[in-house]
Amino acid sequence: MTLLTRPDAYGTLIDPTTLKIQRLLPGPIDRIWAYLTESDLRRQWLASGTMEMKVGAPVELVWRNSELTDPPGNPPEGFGDEHRRTEEITELDPPRTLGISWGETGGVTFELEPKGTEVLLTVIHRWLPDRQTLLNVSAGWHAHLDVLAARAAGREPVSFWDSWADLKSDYGKRLPA
Numbered sequence: 001m002t003l004l005t006r007p008d009a010y011g012t013l014i015d016p017t018t019l020k021i022q023r024l025l026p027g028p029i030d031r032i033w034a035y036l037t038e039s040d041l042r043r044q045w046l047a048s049g050t051m052e053m054k055v056g057a058p059v060e061l062v063w064r065n066s067e068l069t070d071p072p073g074n075p076p077e078g079f080g081d082e083h084r085r086t087e088e089i090t091e092l093d094p095p096r097t098l099g100i101s102w103g104e105t106g107g108v109t110f111e112l113e114p115k116g117t118e119v120l121l122t123v124i125h126r127w128l129p130d131r132q133t134l135l136n137v138s139a140g141w142h143a144h145l146d147v148l149a150a151r152a153a154g155r156e157p158v159s160f161w162d163s164w165a166d167l168k169s170d171y172g173k174r175l176p177a
Contacts, residue, residue: 006070007046008127008175009021009022009023009142010138010142010170010171011123011138011141011142011171012041012081013175014124015156016176017106017126017127017128018106018124018125018126018127019123019124019125019128019134019137019138019141020122020123020124020147021122021123021138021141021142022118022120022121022122022123022170023121023145023148023149024115024119024120024121024153025118025119025120025121025148025153026117026118026119026153027114027116027117027118027119028114028117029095029096029112029114029119030095031093031118031119031152032112032119032121032152033094033095033112035148035151036098036110036112037051037053037098039051042147043064044063044068044151045068045121045144045145045147045148045151045157046061046063046095046144046147046148047061047062047063047064047113048061048062048064049061049062049125051089052089053089053090053092054089054092055089055090055091055138056088056089057088057089058086058087058088058154059086059087059088059100060084060086061081061084061085061086061087061112062082062083062084063082063084064081064082065079065164066081066160066161068144068147068153068157068160069147069156069157069160070156070161071159071163072159073158073159073160073161073162073163073164073165074161074162074165075108075161076153076164076165078088087100087101087102087103088100090107091109094166095112096111096113097109097110097111097112098110098113098134102125103126105126105127105129105133105137106124106125106130107122107126107127107128108124108125108126108127109122109123109126110122110123111123111124118127121148123141123145123167125137125141131177134171134175135148135168135171135172135175136168138167138168138171138175139164139165139167139168139170140169142163142166142167143160143163143164143167144160146158146163147160157172
């Protein structure tokens with residue numbers, strides 16, 4: 001097992017407000033692209049919702065994190081059963097790059113690169129405006145990508161919310177204040 005597929009593959013800051021996190025996933029690239037762009041597959045690890053494949057098109061994201069794993073674990077205080085947002089595709093080069101606006105942050109870019117029979121997925125989340133957002137987003141991407149890695153490998157993922165809580169604490173120790 002390579003480092004990138006292990007649950008301890010933590011994200012890093014590539015500047016003070018930008019997180020980069022990677023996973024090496026079983027390919028081929030079109031399969032992983034489908035996990036990013038097709039609602040039925042994306043809902044298994046992140047969020048469902050419609051996505052028209054063109055720059056400027058809206059992206060509906062519907063998170064139901066308690067449905068990602070069985071058992072789901074205990075959601076932290078302040079997190080509901082469902083969260084919805086509409087974002088926009090900002091960059092598109094199928095099946096290699098997908099950029100999406102992301103609320104008040106600078107957006108998220110997903111990059112796919114074939115590595116033999118595997119695919120390196122790089123997620124870059126820009127302009128995380130404060131430490132609380134940075135810790136929530138870091139733990140969130142890590143936990144969501146662990147679910148994706150498990151699903152793509154045909155394994156059952158660990159409890160999402162329990163993992164998220166542990167990861168938020170870990171990122172609090174790892175990332176500079």
